[in-house]
Amino acid sequence: MSMALPANPVLPPMPSADPMVPHIARVRSVRQDLADVFTLEIALESGEVAPFAPGQFNMLQIFGVGEVPISFSGDPAEQDHLIHTIRAVGPVSKALTELGPGDALGLRGPFGVGWPMAEAAGQDVVIITGGLGLAPLRPALYQLLAERERYGLIVLLYGTRSPEQILYRDELEEWRRRLDMDIVITVDHADTDWRGHVGVVPALIPHATFDPLHSIALVCGPEIMMRYSIMALLDAGLKEDNIWLSMERNMKCAVGFCGHCQVGPVFVCKDGPVFRYDRIRQLLTLKEF
Amino acid sequence: MEGLERIVGEHRFFAGLDQEFIDLVTGCCKNVRFEAGQFLLREGEAANQIYLIRHGRVALQISDPARGEIVFQTLGEGEVVGVSWLIPPYRWSHEAKALELVRAISIDAQCLRNKSEVDNRFGYEMMKRFVPVLVERLHTTRMQILDVYGTPS
Numbered sequence: 001m002s003m004a005l006p007a008n009p010v011l012p013p014m015p016s017a018d019p020m021v022p023h024i025a026r027v028r029s030v031r032q033d034l035a036d037v038f039t040l041e042i043a044l045e046s047g048e049v050a051p052f053a054p055g056q057f058n059m060l061q062i063f064g065v066g067e068v069p070i071s072f073s074g075d076p077a078e079q080d081h082l083i084h085t086i087r088a089v090g091p092v093s094k095a096l097t098e099l100g101p102g103d104a105l106g107l108r109g110p111f112g113v114g115w116p117m118a119e120a121a122g123q124d125v126v127i128i129t130g131g132l133g134l135a136p137l138r139p140a141l142y143q144l145l146a147e148r149e150r151y152g153l154i155v156l157l158y159g160t161r162s163p164e165q166i167l168y169r170d171e172l173e174e175w176r177r178r179l180d181m182d183i184v185i186t187v188d189h190a191d192t193d194w195r196g197h198v199g200v201v202p203a204l205i206p207h208a209t210f211d212p213l214h215s216i217a218l219v220c221g222p223e224i225m226m227r228y229s230i231m232a233l234l235d236a237g238l239k240e241d242n243i244w245l246s247m248e249r250n251m252k253c254a255v256g257f258c259g260h261c262q263v264g265p266v267f268v269c270k271d272g273p274v275f276r277y278d279r280i281r282q283l284l285t286l287k288e289f
Numbered sequence: 290m291e292g293l294e295r296i297v298g299e300h301r302f303f304a305g306l307d308q309e310f311i312d313l314v315t316g317c318c319k320n321v322r323f324e325a326g327q328f329l330l331r332e333g334e335a336a337n338q339i340y341l342i343r344h345g346r347v348a349l350q351i352s353d354p355a356r357g358e359i360v361f362q363t364l365g366e367g368e369v370v371g372v373s374w375l376i377p378p379y380r381w382s383h384e385a386k387a388l389e390l391v392r393a394i395s396i397d398a399q400c401l402r403n404k405s406e407v408d409n410r411f412g413y414e415m416m417k418r419f420v421p422v423l424v425e426r427l428h429t430t431r432m433q434i435l436d437v438y439g440t441p442s
Contacts, residue, residue, distance in 0.1 A: 131438035161438040188433045190360045195388070198348065198363045200432045203425070207365070222437035228428065 019255050022061050022106030023048075027099045028081060033167055037132065038097040039073065039085045042105065049079040054139035055114030055246060055274040059254050060084065061106030062099075066092040069251040069269070071136035072110065076143055082107075085135040085167070111254040112273050115140045115218055116244055123242075124152040124215040126208065128229045130159040130201050133221030134167045136246050136273075140218060145181070152215075154181040155208050159201035159225065162187050163194045182209065201225055205232035212237030219245040227284060230277060240278035247273050247280070293318055297394060300341050301367035302418065310411055317400035323387035329370055330385045336373035337398050342366055345391035350384050362429065363388065372423050374398035375416075 024045040031039045044050060052072045061067040068090070074083025088097040099105060117140065125144060129137050144154055160166055166185060176183045184204050186197035197204065217233050219226050226245050233243055249261035249268040261268040264283045294315040297303055303311065321340070323329055329340055329347060347370050349362040364370055370385050379398065405412030
């Protein structure tokens with residue numbers, strides 16, 4: 001199915017909803033991806049469909065505990081359910097990962113600005129990601145592969161701490177067998193059973209095959225990794241306005257009211273989380289207000 | 290020697306090097322190959338060689354009795370194995386092992402050091418090519434130490 005999306009799509013929260021009032025959703029299934037990372041499949045109790053754009057996020061709420069922003073990580077073409085991959089790091093995310101099938105949670109969204117899928121059409125697409133940063137990019141990958149003929153080369157460079165920490169391993173292995181995309185995985189450390197790369201993601205960029213003058217880069221991961229990767233992309237010849245990244249900040253209201261995620265003049269929750277690099281270059285090393 | 294000179298000149302690491310310097314480097318070079326599992330260099334040994342990889346992949350690693358071999362970087366075609374030859378005491382601080390058949394150019398480090406001492410222009414050119422490798426390894430190590438994929442405390 002072909003979706004005609006604007007360059008940097010924003011889908012509004014679900015119809016007739018006050019963006020601050022959560023919908024009730026229920027867990028359909030839970031999958032443990034890594035020791036502390038879980039993927040929830042959830043559906044709205046009302047049965048409403050919930051369209052989203054790759055790169056957007058929901059606010060997921062455990063009543064009485066709190067609320068956290070979690071990126072969509074499922075296929076945007078599958079609208080009868082939502083997929084969210086969550087690392088258990090704080091009280092809310094830990095409570096979310098302890099949910100089981102049938103359990104209820106609150107949901108607000110979708111929020112934020114997504115990846116520039118329409119702008120990527122006709123260009124090589126270089127996806128650079130690390131750790132859990134693969135989750136917000138997986139919807140973009142689904143869409144790229146569903147509309148494969150619209151894009152040039154597709155390159156995925158993924159880094160993580162160790163071979164045991166590779167997220168969505170089955171799916172990456174499946175995609176690796178495709179002949180129409182390049183996937184390179186690198187880990188920080190490994191034992192000798194690992195046959196892949198050892199090293200950091202930015203070091204993969206000079207060896208990747210893409211046309212820097214006709215490429216768009218989508219970058220998501222720890223900010224240190226992103227900053228070094230952007231330097232390597234610029235060294236490889238990409239222009240600043242062809243580099244997009246997803247920023248992670250302390251989002252609370254998700255609609256630009258509270259200012260928790262404000263960085264300089266930017267509200268990450270509503271102006272982002274996906275930004276074009278040249279528009280936020282000066283803000284990357286700033287702490288939020 | 291003519292074939293080796295061409296191979297050296299075409300290696301990515303020496304791209305753009307003046308012919309007179311290619312001649313000097315080539316005088317210190319030979320072709321080598323390593324089967325999978327063979328060591329190119331071992332921790333504690335004198336850093337007497339530099340390897341320019343032409344084909345295959347090499348693991349840089351440290352062995353620990355309790356944890357076995359810990360790989361901290363892999364290198365491939367066009368990359369350099371061994372930068373400890375630059376700095377006294379010219380001793381390897383890790384191992385390098387072939388992960389598959391590796392074809393490489395081996396450079397005699399003492400020969401290169403001697404030529405660099407005699408011809409400082411040549412020595413400076415070598416520094417300009419090898420120091421970025423050191424800096425890149427430093428950046429890589431910094432990111433690995435930072436454990437950027439770890440959970441923030």
